[in-house]
Amino acid sequence: MEIKVLGPGCKKCGTLAEAAKKAVEELAIDANITKVDDMVKILSYGVMSTPALVINEKVVVSGKVPSVSEIKEFIQNA
Amino acid sequence: MIKSIQITNRKQLLLAFLLLPVWYLLYANLQNISDFLIDTVFQMQKGTHLSETLRFFIFEVPKVLLLLVLIIFGVGIIRSYFSPEKTRNALAGKSTFMGNILAALLGVLTPFCSCSAIPLFLGFVEAGVPLGVTFSFLIAAPMVNEIALIMLGGLFGWKTAIIYTLTGLLIAVFAGYLIGVLKLEKYVQAWVFEVKTGQAGTDETKMNFSHRIKVGLDTVKEIVGKIWLYIVIGVAIGAAAHGYVPEDYMAALMGKSAWYSVPLSILIGIPMYSNAAGIIPIVSVLIEKGASLGTSLAFMMSVIGLSLPEIIILKKVLKMPLILAFVGIVAAGILCVGFIFNFIY
Structure with a gap:
């Protein structure tokens, strides 16, 4: 599973990356978490408010930091 | 599963309604509570520097926090109906002026x-929102917001809060309009126009009302969690000045008679960076100590609306002439507001 955190490196982006990591650990699944801070790439997902979470190339959340349990739900639904 | 969600939502609703009278009782009795603490519990002498400083602090901090919690909750619910994507779609291809007005209003409401x-x-430009309209949004969004409105209303009275909001919107509309008329598109970095945005696939828009209440509660947690410290520090500085700085101390420097005070306070305000929560308690004390309303409004708008970090961020997408035009036009607008209010009051 490919999980991407989109954001130019603000505080919230770090929080989201941490939360995503925790969700992956708790679910004990095999997932790759990468941070995307290149503006052009972020825009290519159609995201206008950062941070955003992308699972398997699909934007699941943008503009806020979801809770760990919300992220788990996204992962399970993906 | 669905039923259990409904029950927790109903519990949350019930809790919210039970909290309202508690909120009101607290808010209505704040003056009594702070007097009781100072005069009866601490047994402090009335009218000394220290007791009046503490009285101000114990009264103002919970007052502002209570107001913030209630209004941010309401605004959080309203905001759940808006998103940058929807705002962009509403503004794409809009004519100037009407578009500028719409953009400024949406700037207040869009998270x-x-x-x-x-x-x-980038998203706005790519969707064909005119440059001037985009600027109306970018100017209104940080400057006019619920936090500024609540804190001004709580500390200065609602008349000042409304004046600030209306003049802030006017500046956003006219500055954006002017940037549009001047045709400054050539000073946008070239790569901006080559960006291709994808279509976001989030379907966050389908929310029922109890979900929106949860969004409201989350917003309160997030915003109050982020700014409470600014408020405590701001009010503490304000309280100290309230108790210790003599009346009319600021009159010579920031009073009405000193015409240069308006441009000077704007210049001082640009490199300063603070949100509304941090600067407003300080400004309230400036006014109490003899600074005029126009000068104080100008200072506040300059600190909140124009900031060095924001300019540095914008440098990535804008060339220098456009940044200077943006800062210059907004500063000129603030200057007018400052002079007009010093003249009226």
């Missing part, structure tokens, strides 16, 4: 964080 100013700018 916005200055850290996403760049993706927002």
Whole structure:
């Protein structure tokens, strides 16, 4: 599973990356978490408010930091 | 599963309604509570520097926090109906002027964080929102917001809060309009126009009302969690000045008679960076100590609306002449507001 955190490196982006990591650990699944801070790439997902979470190339959340349990739900639904 | 969600939502609703009378009782009795603490519990002498400083602090901090919690909750619910994507679609292809007005209003309502100013700018430009209209949004969004409105209302009275909001919107509309008329598109970095945005696939828009209440509660947690410390520090500085700085101390420097005070306070305000929560308690004390309303409003708008970090961020997408035009036009607008209010009051 490919999980991407989109954001130019603000505080919230770090929080989201941490939360995503925790969700992956708790679910004990095999997932790759990468941070995307290149503006052009972020825009290519159609995201206008950062941070955003992308699972398997699909934007699941943008503009806020979801809770760990919300992220788990996204992962399970993906 | 669905039933259990409904029950927890109903519990949350019930809790919210039970909290309202508690909120009101607290708010209505704040003066009594702070008097009781100072005069009866601490047994402090009335009218000394220290007791009046503490009285101000114990009264103002919970007052502002209570107001914030209630109104941010309401605004959080309203905001859940708006998103940058929807705002962009509403503004795409709009004519200037009407578009500028709409953009300024949406700037107040759309959830916005200055850290996403760049993706927002790119998204707007790519969708064909005119440059001037985009600027109306970018100027209104940080400057006119619920936090400024509540804190001004709580500390200065609602008349000042409404004046600030209306003049802030006017500046956003006219500054954006002017930037549009001047045709400054050539000073946008070239790569901006080559960006291709994808279509976001989030379907966050389908929310029922109890979900929106949860969004409201989350917003309160997030915003109050972020700014409470600014408020405590701001009010503490304000309280100290309230108790110790003599009346009319600021009159010579920031009073009405000193015409240069308006441009000077704007210049001082540009490099300063603070949100509304931090600066407003300080400004309230400036006014109490003899600074005029126009000068104080100008200072506040300059600190909140124009900031060095924001300018540095914008440098990525804008060339220098456009940045200077943006800062110059907004500063000129603030200057007018400052002079007009010093003249009226």
